[in-house]
Every structure is written in structure tokens, then in C-alpha cells.
Amino acid sequence: MSLNVPSALLERAEAGPVDDAEFVACVRSSLPYAWQVISGVASALGADGFAEHSVPPPSEAERGQLLRALASDAIRGGLERHFGVTLAFQNCHRVAAFAPSAVDGERYRAFVSPRGQLLNQSPLLRDC
Template identity: 75%
Template sequence: MSLYVSPDLLAVAERGDVSDAEFVDCVRTSLPYAWEVINEVMTGLHRDGGDFADHEVPPPSDAERGQLLRALASDAIRGGLERHFGAKLAFQNCHRVAAFAFDAVGGEQYQAFVSPRGQLLNQSPELRNC
């Protein structure tokens, strides 16, 4: 299961739309490691005022790796986090997560990060199991 959904939030979802705030809070509490990593890159992006910030530290365990994979593999979760933090997320593997200012999407640095070349250059033998 990707998220722990409280009975109250499930009831809200059954009645209709769930607010981004409610959804993001569910993600934050269900996937604390993923939240920490994404919060770090988003905070770095906004603090430094640039177009790009990234995180390159491998997760400490398979459980944390799984959280990051679940958060970034879900369109709904990724989209909710992007709207909440106000920036685009990009993901190369189990540890390389980046945040880009929305107006930098399509730019040279973004294109390099999401390119096949960027993916291949970010591989190493110790990361093959992620």
C-alpha cells in the first residue's frame, strides 16, 4: 500500500474531491522519508533562488527506497507535491531527485537531467539494485 488513508480522509474521498492540502498531508504522514527528501530539494530550490536543486544520497534502507519510488512513480502523488511546493520534480533513480523551477522546465539543465544520456551517466555498480 502506498499511502495510509485514515477513515476520515477515505470518507471525504468517497463523497467527492479531496483538497490538495488533505492529500499532501496524507503523503507527508504516509511516506516520511520521501517527504523529507522532496522537502529538502524544494526548500533548496526556493532558498537558493536558482532553477535547480537536487538530492544524491542513497536511501538508508529498502523501506526508504520504496517510499521514494512510490512517491515519484505516482502521477497523483508527484503532481500533488509539485503543486504544494510550486516546482517540478524530476527523478533518475532510487536516490537522485531534483526540483526545477516551473519556468526552467524545457531548459538546457532540465533537458540534460531527464535525457537518456543523463540517466546513463548517473548509473554506477553500487546503484544497480535500486
């Protein structure tokens, strides 16, 4: 299970739409490692509109949190809206945040390209 959803929030979701603030709060409490990584890259955006995290997670549990956060369209989208960034992801731990103005830039295109993915491979990353 990706998120620990409080009963009250689940009841509101069953009755209709929930707002992003409630959803993001649920993500933050359910996936604290992923929140830490993503909030870190979002707050570290430089003048070039780019920041990245490339430290492997300390355990499989944290790796799982990051994978769940970035593999879910709803979670990833909620985080991107909350932080005002576009997230990009390689392997099981390399996360980048881009300012919206940098998304069509050279650095973004290089990060999300097949070449960028291939260059980010190493024997140490093959199990992730």
C-alpha cells in the same frame, strides 16, 4: 500500500473530490522519508532554479517511500503543486527540483535525457 489513509479522508474521497491540502497531509504522514527528501530539494532551489538530492536512502523502506512518491502520478503531482516545483527522478534516489521557469532550460533537459540517465549509472546503483 502507498498511503495510510485516515478513515475520515477515505470517506470524503468516496463521497467526492478531496482538496490538495488534505491529500498532501496524508502523503506527508504516510511517506516521511520521501517528504523529507522532496521538501529538502524544493526549499534548496538556487537562483538557477535547481536543487538535487543524490544520497542513497538509508534502507529499503525509505527507498520504497521515495519510489512510491515519485512513481504515482497523483502523489508526485500533489507534491509538485504543493511545493511549486517540477520534480525529476533518476535511479532510486536521485531527485531534483526545478523551478517552473527552469523546466525548459538546458539543465532540466540534460537531467531528464537518456544521456543524463546513462551517465548516472554505476555498478552500485544496479540493484535499485
